[in-house]
Amino acid sequence: MKLARMGSFHQTRLSFMRILLRRLKAENWRFDAPVFDIDMRGQGVAVYAAHGPERSYSLIAFANDLPPEKRSDRVIATEWDATFTLFDGGPEQADIERLRANVPLQEAGRISERELSLSRANRSVRLWDHVVDRLASGQQPDVGMVEQVGYLMRTTAVYGSGKFGAADREMVMDRPEFQAPFQVEMLSVFLTRAFVMDLVEHMARLRAPETAVPLDPALRRRFGIGNSTGLGMAPFLINHPVLLNNWMAVREEALARVRSQTATDAATVASFTAHIARAQENTRLWRSEHPAQVRKLADLRGDLDALAEHAARMDWTAPMPWDRLWRWAEEALGLEGQEALLSLMLEPHGALVDGLECCLAADEAAHRRIDGTVSVARMRERVEAIYDWALRIDWTRPETHARVWYTSEEKLEPRLEDDATGEVAAYALPLCPGRDAALLRADLQRADADETLAAFLMRHPEHRHIARRAQIAARFPYAEIRDNTIAANMLPIDLLRAKLSCFGATHFDPRSDRWVRINMFRGAPFPGDLVAGEADDWMAPALQEQSR
Amino acid sequence: MSWSLVETEALARKAARGGGYSWGQAEDAGAAVRWLEARGLPGAAALADLLEMPGDAGSCPIALGTSLCDRGEPPAPMTIAEMRAPVLLVPFLVWVAKPDDMYLAASLGAARIILGPDGVWLDDVHRLPERAGVQISGAKRPAAPPIAIRDRCSCGADVMEALDRFALRTYAPATERSRLAGAGAGLSDND
Numbered sequence: 001m002k003l004a005r006m007g008s009f010h011q012t013r014l015s016f017m018r019i020l021l022r023r024l025k026a027e028n029w030r031f032d033a034p035v036f037d038i039d040m041r042g043q044g045v046a047v048y049a050a051h052g053p054e055r056s057y058s059l060i061a062f063a064n065d066l067p068p069e070k071r072s073d074r075v076i077a078t079e080w081d082a083t084f085t086l087f088d089g090g091p092e093q094a095d096i097e098r099l100r101a102n103v104p105l106q107e108a109g110r111i112s113e114r115e116l117s118l119s120r121a122n123r124s125v126r127l128w129d130h131v132v133d134r135l136a137s138g139q140q141p142d143v144g145m146v147e148q149v150g151y152l153m154r155t156t157a158v159y160g161s162g163k164f165g166a167a168d169r170e171m172v173m174d175r176p177e178f179q180a181p182f183q184v185e186m187l188s189v190f191l192t193r194a195f196v197m198d199l200v201e202h203m204a205r206l207r208a209p210e211t212a213v214p215l216d217p218a219l220r221r222r223f224g225i226g227n228s229t230g231l232g233m234a235p236f237l238i239n240h241p242v243l244l245n246n247w248m249a250v251r252e253e254a255l256a257r258v259r260s261q262t263a264t265d266a267a268t269v270a271s272f273t274a275h276i277a278r279a280q281e282n283t284r285l286w287r288s289e290h291p292a293q294v295r296k297l298a299d300l301r302g303d304l305d306a307l308a309e310h311a312a313r314m315d316w317t318a319p320m321p322w323d324r325l326w327r328w329a330e331e332a333l334g335l336e337g338q339e340a341l342l343s344l345m346l347e348p349h350g351a352l353v354d355g356l357e358c359c360l361a362a363d364e365a366a367h368r369r370i371d372g373t374v375s376v377a378r379m380r381e382r383v384e385a386i387y388d389w390a391l392r393i394d395w396t397r398p399e400t401h402a403r404v405w406y407t408s409e410e411k412l413e414p415r416l417e418d419d420a421t422g423e424v425a426a427y428a429l430p431l432c433p434g435r436d437a438a439l440l441r442a443d444l445q446r447a448d449a450d451e452t453l454a455a456f457l458m459r460h461p462e463h464r465h466i467a468r469r470a471q472i473a474a475r476f477p478y479a480e481i482r483d484n485t486i487a488a489n490m491l492p493i494d495l496l497r498a499k500l501s502c503f504g505a506t507h508f509d510p511r512s513d514r515w516v517r518i519n520m521f522r523g524a525p526f527p528g529d530l531v532a533g534e535a536d537d538w539m540a541p542a543l544q545e546q547s548r
Numbered sequence: 549m550s551w552s553l554v555e556t557e558a559l560a561r562k563a564a565r566g567g568g569y570s571w572g573q574a575e576d577a578g579a580a581v582r583w584l585e586a587r588g589l590p591g592a593a594a595l596a597d598l599l600e601m602p603g604d605a606g607s608c609p610i611a612l613g614t615s616l617c618d619r620g621e622p623p624a625p626m627t628i629a630e631m632r633a634p635v636l637l638v639p640f641l642v643w644v645a646k647p648d649d650m651y652l653a654a655s656l657g658a659a660r661i662i663l664g665p666d667g668v669w670l671d672d673v674h675r676l677p678e679r680a681g682v683q684i685s686g687a688k689r690p691a692a693p694p695i696a697i698r699d700r701c702s703c704g705a706d707v708m709e710a711l712d713r714f715a716l717r718t719y720a721p722a723t724e725r726s727r728l729a730g731a732g733a734g735l736s737d738n739d
Contacts, residue, residue, distance in 0.1 A: 162554025168699065368575070409722055429571075454618035454620075465571040468572060
């Protein structure tokens with residue numbers, strides 16, 4: 001579990017967006033928009049409701065007429081083109097009025113236990129104006145522009161569990177639809193995409209009622225919803241070691257199940273090779289100007305070509321075909337290609353791996369207690385076994401601890417300082433388990449080997465955080481990222497991509513080493529399409545689209 | 549207005565850190581505040597009191613509570629001459645490993661709390677002292693139903709503001725450089 005590999009993760013069948021859509025389809029969820037009241041200037045409110053077998057949820061959207069100078073994806077923005085909350089049930093008018101006074105303020109407002117999420121989005125101005133112009137004049141937008149941008153609105157933060165007064169995850173996690181992680185947030189984004197597409201058509205109709213046309217349904221599906229994510233998300237995987245473990249354990253178990261198949265059949269191989277072709281096309285549509293991502297994309301394209309060629313000529317009738325393929329890839333492909341292959345190998349094996357989605361959630365509070373009865377000697381052995389990689393680092397070298405994670409007073413936003421000797425060092429957050437483990441081990445070495453950990457921690461409360469992590473990591477093998485998160489050359493975008501790929505994001509486009517844009521639900525069906533259509537075959541363009 | 553337990557715990561954790569506890573102790577303090585507030589007990593106010601009250605580790609419920617939990621032995625009987633914000637000790641007494649059928653009584657000054665595997669009982673929340681001697685002994689399960697678990701924290705805004713003041717100490721003052729470089733932006737979003 002190195003950052004370079006985590007920064008090459010791709011979405012899989014077990015990504016949270018796909019889990020959501022499979023459930024919505026399997027349970028025949030119904031959707032409607034009971035409120036859509038938006039004026040010529042693009043201001044107003046809309047409600048999009050999702051009705052499941054037992055409960056309903058409503059995305060309440062507040063649309064705004066935002067002056068361009070106020071449009072920023074940064075968390076420090078104070079106004080957005082649209083703001084949203086996912087309401088538990090169907091809102092009364094009084095709920096909408098209460099939320100109208102709070103949701104557009106985002107972090108500066110308050111929501112209640114009736115609300116499950118809080119989010120906002122800004123237009124991609126270029127594509128938005130183009131699509132409204134074209135539709136208003138009775139034409140479809142330019143396919144090339146749609147492909148290049150990929151979305152009409154970009155969400156920034158999508159806040160869930162308990163944030164700004166919202167309901168805690170613990171209040172809803174016993175509902176089957178929210179058992180898997182981040183289903184509230186994914187449902188909110190899925191409905192947001194539907195709203196945004198309806199809104200752009202609505203704006204074109206208001207502008208030119210005589211001539212306006214709706215989007216062509218096939219083209220409409222090629223719009224996802226964007227997201228712009230900065231450092232705020234980066235600490236999450238470090239702050240939630242048991243959850244990280246479960247996500248990684250599910251991924252490893254899924255891969256192991258496929259690799260341990262003794263044989264395969266022609267239909268499975270055909271599906272797999274078709275998915276390679278679709279992944280190649282998807283990679284063609286993946287744009288980025290960031291030099292690191294440009295290199296990674298070139299690697300990925302080369303790897304997928306090599307994979308397609310290898311898959312076409314390998315002997316699929318020999319025993320353990322998937323394991324042989326994986327072993328070949330470990331030698332022949334880079335990290336991007338290996339990670340893409342993992343995703344592709346799971347693709348035709350839904351029956352084998354989809355059941356693992358129930359293992360993604362974690363009861364983190366159950367693992368907080370420190371076992372202080374162990375001896376200092378035993379604790380030292382554990383630390384040396386788990387953090388061997390960190391103990392090999394020469395922490396006296398400045399580049400090994402060049403960075404400081406801290407929270408800024410302004411907007412309470414996590415930030416990263418490049419000058420570890422500066423004044424922010426006093427505000428450092430505990431987001432560097434490797435160095436903390438090295439410091440813990442040094443003090444354990446100086447302590448009496450027979451002393452209990454409880455007594456040691458009484459004398460050394462500063463090690464309490466890492467002692468807890470080490471005991472968690474002793475039980476959960478994927479709880480710790482085995483890399484230095486404060487090194488001079490650490491890339492925060494690796495942490496962002498690892499988490500966002502678990503969501504099901506695609507088309508990672510880093511804008512710097514600590515800020516990334518992505519696409520969500522691109523190619524996915526819209527809520528109304530789920531009953532009659534396919535719910536889980538949209539992550540890459542279908543093959544017939546390539547002939548266009 | 550009410551607060552979510554998640555945000556209450558997060559604020560309590562940061563406040564404890566801002567008040568001088570290590571991050572590891574602050575994590576336990578946050579969890580203790582959440583546990584109390586989920587039972588309608590004034591955990592947030594107790595933490596705010598504790599952070600305002602000078603004293604040594606011997607009278608600190610976080611230091612003693614974490615130590616008791618770490619040692620993993622039932623803490624009864626036990627007498628502590630003086631404890632600051634003693635209600636904060638209660639969650640740790642619940643978390644400490646003990647036989648499945650063991651009930652404990654914690655006398656916090658004039659208030660008495662019974663703790664067991666299936667719940668917590670308190671006779672009068674208004675008797676909870678800001679500081680008091682603590683006695684822990686074995687107990688029997690009361691006949692009355694235990695305190696109901698709640699989803700929300702309903703403490704006063706003044707308590708949250710008091711915790712905010714301590715949490716503020718964990719935030720670094722922003723500079724223009726950190727605004728641009730720290731979060732990694734600088735490119736246009738108007739595209």
